[in-house]
Amino acid sequence: MDTIAAIATPIGSGGIGIIRISGSAAISIAYSIFRRTSSFAKLVNHESHRFYYGCIIEPGQDSIHEKNRIIDEVLIVFMEAPKTYTREDIVEIHAHSGTAVLKSILNIVIQQGARLANPGEFTYRAFLNGRIDLTQAEGVIDIINAKTDRAHQAAAAQLMGGMKLKIESIINSLLSILTQTEAGIDFPEDIGDEIDPDKVLELLTKSGIEPLKKMVHEYEQAHIIRDGLKVVIAGRPNAGKSSLMNRLLQKERSIVTSIPGTTRDLIEDSLVIKGVPIVLTDTAGLHNTDEPVEKIGIERAYRHIKEADLILFIIDASLEINETDINIYKTISHKPIILVMNKSDLIPDNSYHIPDYWQDLLWIKISALHNLEIDSLKEMIAQTAIKEAIEYESSLIPNIRHKQSIEKSLKSLIAAQQGIEMGMPFELINIDIQDSINHLGDVIGKTIREDILDHIFSNFCIGK
Numbered sequence: 050m051d052t053i054a055a056i057a058t059p060i061g062s063g064g065i066g067i068i069r070i071s072g073s074a075a076i077s078i079a080y081s082i083f084r085r086t087s088s089f090a091k092l093v094n095h096e097s098h099r100f101y102y103g104c105i106i107e108p109g110q111d112s113i114h115e116k117n118r119i120i121d122e123v124l125i126v127f128m129e130a131p132k133t134y135t136r137e138d139i140v141e142i143h144a145h146s147g148t149a150v151l152k153s154i155l156n157i158v159i160q161q162g163a164r165l166a167n168p169g170e171f172t173y174r175a176f177l178n179g180r181i182d183l184t185q186a187e188g189v190i191d192i193i194n195a196k197t198d199r200a201h202q203a204a205a206a207q208l209m210g211g212m213k214l215k216i217e218s219i220i221n222s223l224l225s226i227l228t229q230t231e232a233g234i235d236f237p238e239d240i241g242d243e244i245d246p247d248k249v250l251e252l253l254t255k256s257g258i259e260p261l262k263k264m265v266h267e268y269e270q271a272h273i274i275r276d277g278l279k280v281v282i283a284g285r286p287n288a289g290k291s292s293l294m295n296r297l298l299q300k301e302r303s304i305v306t307s308i309p310g311t312t313r314d315l316i317e318d319s320l321v322i323k324g325v326p327i328v329l330t331d332t333a334g335l336h337n338t339d340e341p342v343e344k345i346g347i348e349r350a351y352r353h354i355k356e357a358d359l360i361l362f363i364i365d366a367s368l369e370i371n372e373t374d375i376n377i378y379k380t381i382s383h384k385p386i387i388l389v390m391n392k393s394d395l396i397p398d399n400s401y402h403i404p405d406y407w408q409d410l411l412w413i414k415i416s417a418l419h420n421l422e423i424d425s426l427k428e429m430i431a432q433t434a435i436k437e438a439i440e441y442e443s444s445l446i447p448n449i450r451h452k453q454s455i456e457k458s459l460k461s462l463i464a465a466q467q468g469i470e471m472g473m474p475f476e477l478i479n480i481d482i483q484d485s486i487n488h489l490g491d492v493i494g495k496t497i498r499e500d501i502l503d504h505i506f507s508n509f510c511i512g513k
C-alpha cells in the first residue's frame with residue numbers, strides 16, 4: 050500500500066501542529082527531510098517510539114544549501130510497524146502550528162513520495178489491518194464529535210472495544226449452537242439423539258434473542274444522548290419562530306422581520322440544555338400558499354417534522370387561533386409537542402384561552418421578543434429528553450447502523466426459534482442462525498461491505 054500523509058491537527062495558529070505519515074516509505078521520507086540541529090547531520094539510526102529533536106529542511110544538493118531552507122524546528126517520532134495506529138510504519142512530525150509551516154512540511158513530504166491521505170484513511174487502515182473493528186472506528190468519529198459528558202463517555206466505551214466485545218460474544222454463542230447442531234446433522238448415528246431442541250431453544254434465547262433485544266431497547270432509550278434530541282420549531286407565518294430560535298441559541302442565527310414568510314429554508318443549529326445535546330431547526334411558516342419558493346420551504350419543513358423527536362408548536366397568542374393553526378396541529382398531532390404561546394407581552398395576564406382540543410398538550414406562554422419564560426421552556430425541553438433517556442445505566446449506546454443490523458439479526462433468530470418450536474430440521478434452522486450471525490458480522494465489519502465503509506469513513510476529517 051502507498052504511503053499517506055496529512056496534517057492531523059486543526060488548521061490555524063496554535064501551539065503544536067502534527068503531520069502524520071503512514072506506510073512503508075514513511076521512515077525513509079522522514080530521514081530525508083530531518084536534520085539534527087546541532088550538527089545539521091542526518092540521523093544514522095533511531096529507536097522506535099522515541100522523540101528526536103531537530104529541524105525539517107527542504108532537501109537540496111548539499112548541506113550548505115539545505116541550511117538555507119530550514120522550514121521549522123520540530124520534534125519527530127518514528128513508530129515502527131506493527132505497534133502503531135495503522136499497524137504500518139508511522140512518523141509524526143510535531144511542528145509549530147501555523148498554516149504556512151504545516152503546509153510546507155506536508156508539501157515536502159509529498160515531494161518525497163507520499164500521497165495526500167483521504168478523510169479517515171489512517172483509521173481506515175487501522176481497520177483494514179485488523180487493529181480495530183468498525184464499531185471502534187465509529188467510536189473515533191464519535192469521540193471527536195461528542196459535545197456532552199455522556200456522549201463522550203459512550204464514545205470512549207465504544208472506542209475501547211465495548212461494543213465489539215458484546216457483539217463478538219453473541220456471535221460466538223451462536224456459532225457454538227451451529228457447531229453442536231451440525232455435529233448432530235453430520236453424524237446422526239453418533240450423537241443425533243443428543244440434539245435436544247429445548248436446550249438449543251434455551252441457548253438461543255438466553256445468549257442471542259435476549260441480549261439483542263436489550264441492545265435495541267438501549268438504542269431507543271439512549272440514542273438521544275449520542276445523536277441529540279431533534280427539536281423542530283413549527284407554526285404559522287410571523288408567529289415568532291425565528292425569534293424563538295435566536296433566543297434559545299442566544300445568537301442571531303435566523304432572520305427576523307415583521308414580514309410574514311421571512312424564513313424559507315430550514316435553519317439548523319445545536320445547543321446543550323442541561324447536558325442534553327439538542328439539534329434545533331427553524332422552519333418556514335406553514336400555511337397554504339402558491340408562492341413557489343415558500344412552497345418548497347414548507348415542503349421541507351413538513352419532511353423535517355417527520356424526523357423530529359419534539360415539536361415546538363408556536364402560535365401568536367395575541368391573535369385568534371385560526372384555521373391555519375388548527376391545520377398545522379392536525380399534521381403534527383402524532384408527535385410529542387409543546388404548545389408555545391408566544392407574544393405574551395401583547396396580552397393582559399389571564400386572558401389566555403386554550404381551546405378544548407389542546408387542553409391535554411404541554412403548554413407554556415413566553416415572549417421571544419422580551420425573553421420571558423425562555424428558561425422554563427428550556428426546562429420543559431430537557432424534561433422531554435430525559436424522559437427519552439431515563440436512567441440509562443450502561444455507558445455503551447448502539448448507533449442507528451448497529452440497531453438496524455441487530456434488528457435484522459434478531460428477526461432471523463426469531464425465525465429460528467419458531468422453526469425449532471415447530472420441529473423443523475436443523476438443516477433449515479441453521480440457515481436462519483447463520484443469517485443472524487452474518488448481520489452481526491456487519492456491525493463489527495467482519496465482512497467488508499463497501500457501501501457501509503464508504504458511508505462511515507465519509508464522516509471523518511482529513512488526518513484522522
Ligand SMILES: Nc1nc2c(c(=O)[nH]1)N(C=O)[C@@H](CNc1ccc(C(=O)N[C@@H](CCC(=O)O)C(=O)O)cc1)CN2
Nearest residue numbers: 057067069128131132133134135136139141180189513
Ligand atoms: N501524537 C498522537 N496522539 C494521539 C494519537 C496519535 O496518532 N498521535 N491518536 C490517534 O488517534 C490517539 C491515540 N490512539 C492510538 C491508538 C493506538 C496506537 C497504537 O500505536 N497502538 C498499537 C500499539 C499499542 C501499544 O504500544 O501497546 C497497537 O494497538 O498495536 C496509538 C495511538 C490520540 N492521541
Ligand SMILES: Nc1nc2c(ncn2[C@@H]2O[C@H](COP(=O)(O)OP(=O)(O)OP(=O)(O)O)[C@@H](O)[C@H]2O)c(=O)[nH]1
Nearest residue numbers: 286287288289290291292310311312334392417418
Ligand atoms: N410583541 C412581540 N413580538 C414578537 C415576539 N416574538 C416575535 N415577535 C415579532 O414578530 C415578528 C415575526 O417574528 P419572526 O420571528 O420573524 O416570526 P417567524 O415565525 O419566524 O415568521 P416567518 O419566518 O415569516 O414564518 C417580528 O416582528 C418579531 O419581532 C414577542 O414575543 N412579542
Ligand SMILES: [Mg+2]
Nearest residue numbers: 290291311312
Ligand atoms: Mg422565521
